[in-house]
Amino acid sequence: MIRMQPSVENTQAIADSDAVAVERTLAGDRDAFRVLVERHSHNVFRLAYRMTRNRPDAEEIVQEAFLRAYQKLGKFEARANFGTWVYRIAANYAIDRMRQRKKEEARKVEPAIHDEAAENDPVSLVHDAAPTPERLAHNIELRKQMETALATLSHSERTAFVMRHWEGCAIEEIAQVLKSSSGAAKNTVFRAVQKLRLALQPFVGRGTQARAMGTES
């Protein structure tokens, strides 16, 4: 899991400072909310991008999440963690956005291509100094397959996978976003990994062979 884990003391200090900023915002100090936005925007963006694989959508989700958080701030419980709370709002909105996007794409003849990763240099996937043509071709193919495999997951599966595998969220947190029981949320994580495995294992296996071909010379 790739979620950065700050130290316990640091987490507590941020939570305390967040609580003060929430209180001040509720008292009418709008600039206090700015502190919260600037502190948590990167985390929310990372989640939103992983869920949508699309930068404009991710940016829209971040803005909408903070707008909604501000509007609902009166309901925020002082004991709760603002970071987790806004994160949950973003995940919920990302699901809505993905649904909307799916409907929009269904209306189009050609499926929309929002494959930002494909725009990146495929060489960046290869850690060796001198990638062989086989390795390069394999990495381009693998990246394409991974994007496709993620796109074929349902919204719930992608949310569950992103939140658990990449963001390290607790199952209860995922269940809240999916509005399901913990058992169902766990099951959704399992189903997502199973589907990804089914789609990607043949390519990952080939990668091992390609790696051997690429490094033995």
Place this chain on the structure above:
Amino acid sequence: MKHMTEEELIGYKEGVAAQRAVIAQHLADCEECRAELERIEAVLAALDTLSVPSPGDDYGRHVWQQIAPRLPERPARWWQERFAPKRLGTLAAVVALLVVAFLVGRITKHDRSGNDVATKEQIRERVLVVAVGDHLSRSEMFLVEISNAQPNPSSGKLVNISAEQRRAEDLLEENQLYRQTALQEGDRVMASTLDELERFLLDIANSPDEITPAQLERIRQKIKARGILFKVRVVGKELQERQKATTPAPAQNDSTRIERNKA
């Protein structure tokens, strides 16, 4: 030696397995399961190479600049949120449902003494029973339709189930609400049936839009093997009985009622 299932290994890798120590112990002893876990890990490691673009160091400031002009002067207090027009709309719908249920009760059900027997509790029970009964009846119809679908397996053609997915999503939302209510009310049989139904609805809602006939067959087999349709019918039937029990038998016909109203 009994090997670990794929579900257990994925659960172990993702840190959500129930018996982590048992799986760890098994992995220490079983080369085959270790190899299987490594294959799962290889796929996940490949996925971990997908990067997230950096939004830039001053991204937080940029977000603030974008949203600041759209923020109201003050965030809403909890009571303002609670009485927001959207929430009032939902509240009005619930109140309307209760009023309708109450009026229906008044018009159609009177006891022999002529007094209304529908106490608040009974109305509540009746509304709930009617609503859950309706949900189960629609779920039953949905299950029957899926069970009776007859795709041609030899054609190999994909079956489009997007309409069924939408229905499953709609049913899912209601189902979650009723399951939570059943849990709160301590109705374990109802909660367990709704939980099973929910898993099935989630399966459909989370499937791809188009599935192979073989996948559809697996869904049908699942309905059969788990007896979901049977359980939904039994609970639905029980609800009908409850509905009858909470509904006092009509003692007077319309003419009697008109006479009484005149008096």
